Amino acid sequence: MDIAQQSLTTPHRQITILDAPGHKDFIPNMISGASQADCALLVVDASTGEFEAGFERGGQTREHLLLVRSLGVSQVVVAVNKLDMVQWEQSRYDEILGQMQPFLLQSGFQQSKTSFVPVGAMSGVNLVNRDAPEAAALSRWYSGPTLVDLLDVLEPPSRNITAPLRFPISNVFKGQSSAYGVQGRVCGGIVQVGERLRILPGDESALVKYIDHEEENVEWAADGSNVTLYLTGVDPVHLNVGSVLCPPSDLVPxxxxxxxxxxxxxxxxxxxxxxxxxxxxxxxxxxxxxxxxxxxxxxxxxxxxxxxxxxxxxxxxxxxxxxxxxxxxxxxxxxxxxxxxxxxxxxxxxxxxxxxxxxxxxxxxxxxxxxx
Missing domain, CATH: 2.40.30.10 (Translation factors)
Structure with missing residues (x-):
């Protein structure tokens, strides 16, 4: 199962959303997505019994939080969804916060970098605003930020653009003409159109024909960017998920x-x-x-x-x-x-x-x- 990717523009941020699967059978795919992330948006189900099933020992909510923190993600927004299934009860929202906040602290998330927001995704309540009639019950007890408000104030991490280029491949597909597309995140340095890169493991190299960033062609991409590189001059058999692209002059061990x-x-x-x-x-x-x-x-x-x-x-x-x-x-x-x-x-x-x-x-x- 692939990681779905979508872009979102807020008043102060340009955000790339990586939608990783939540089911326990797809944890490897979730790890691949989380390894490319700067921040986490965790969606939990507030309906009766569903939150408990995910949060009990061995549940996916606990494991996902541990995974993203272990992969270096320090900021998390928790969207408490489906509150409409429990009549927008504040007590249910408070109960979920009461269980999750201690676990987040124990897992290494600082309280100042953790946010909670009540939402009703299917009806659009508190995603961007609370103007719809369906939001009346929530507005009686909640006057805080919307989900987009919280995403808009996430802190961008520092970027190491002077380091040697590292580009772990997370997906491979056939591009236009003779080019093959590889998706991933730039983990250090800068990649440029026209650059020849080594593919590790192996002895092959490839030429960067063009770079796609959020559906736009760009001349270069820096550390932290989630991009698609279109490569030529290489047999696709040498392009594998997990391989790393790097400069021939500075190879990864x-x-x-x-x-x-x-x-x-x-x-x-x-x-x-x-x-x-x-x-x-x-x-x-x-x-x-x-x-x-x-x-x-x-x-x-x-x-x-x-x-x-x-x-x-x-x-x-x-x-x-x-x-x-x-x-x-x-x-x-x-x-x-x-x-x-x-x-x-x-x-x-x-x-x-x-x-x-x-x-x-x-x-x-x-x-x-x-x-x-």
Whole structure:
């Protein structure tokens, strides 16, 4: 399932909306969308029983919030939708806020960067205004901002345009004539029309024929832009979701073994050395193992509490070694395919990882050192 993309212009912002699927079967797609985001708009269902189903342990609302925060998103707007299904009761809105606000703080979202807004999406209530007759019941107790008002005051993050270009591919499709389109987010630096880029993994390169940004042709795009690059001079077999485009003079390291500092989520089973996991990095989803538990750390200051722990339990901060595994079993000598990866110190977006096991997100972290 693809990530739907749409543009929205507010009085002070030009916003690109990435609509990621919410169902648990499409978490990899959601991760791909969240890795391209600056801010999060979380829509929760206020109808009876639906909010509880998403917010209870193991629910998708909790997991989505943990995922976006782990991927570096610090601003979130929570739209409490379908309040018309509960007769616009203020008590229901307050009940949902009462449960979500502590969890957001616990997950690392600052209160000053978190907003809530009641809406009725199907009838358009409080999306742009509250002028419609259907909004009368809400207006009796709510006089705050609309959804668009909150989107209009989101803080744009700083952009690192002096860094080497990094462009992880999130989608590939056939363009016009001989060009092939690749969608993604510029994660550092600037990309320009006419530039030749290396495709990693692999030895191929391609020429940027033109760049599409919000349905307009542009000559260049900078860090943070969600764009489509149309490439020529390359066989499309070499263009894959998860590959990274970069300058031939400044290649991204190809990695199979690295160390990371991770935070363990609310896991049902502890993490042990040798545990088989799924590693998510940008649009990559590859098999890996937690090959070594190097140390548990103090969450406040990062100092070592214990070296070589036997297990990692929920809430633990730890330094671990992660080793990629071969995706196709062909004996003990099968070599895993490396992925383009950088340390968090070199590039924050290229240095974030998520770890899942048996359909559950168990940890998130940052790459510390590349070993192989």
């Amino acid at each position: 190809l990695v199979t073994v690295f160390t990371a500092r991770i935070l363990v989520f609310d896991v049902s089973l502890p993490i042990t050395a040798g545990a088989s996991v799924e590693l998510f990095h940008q649009a990559h989803d590859v098999p890996a193992s937690i090959s070594k538990l190097l140390a548990t750390l103090d969450r406040a200051n990062g100092t070592i509490i214990r070296k070589n722990p036997r297990v990692l339990t929920k809430g633990a901060s730890a330094e671990v070694q992660i080793t990629l595994r071969s995706s196709v079993y062909s004996g003990p000598a099968a070599r895993p395919r490396p992925i383009p990866l950088e340390t968090f110190a070199s590039n924050k977006e290229m240095g974030r990882i998520l770890i899942r096991r048996e359909g559950e997100t168990i940890a998130a972290g940052i790459v510390l050192e590349i070993l192989s």
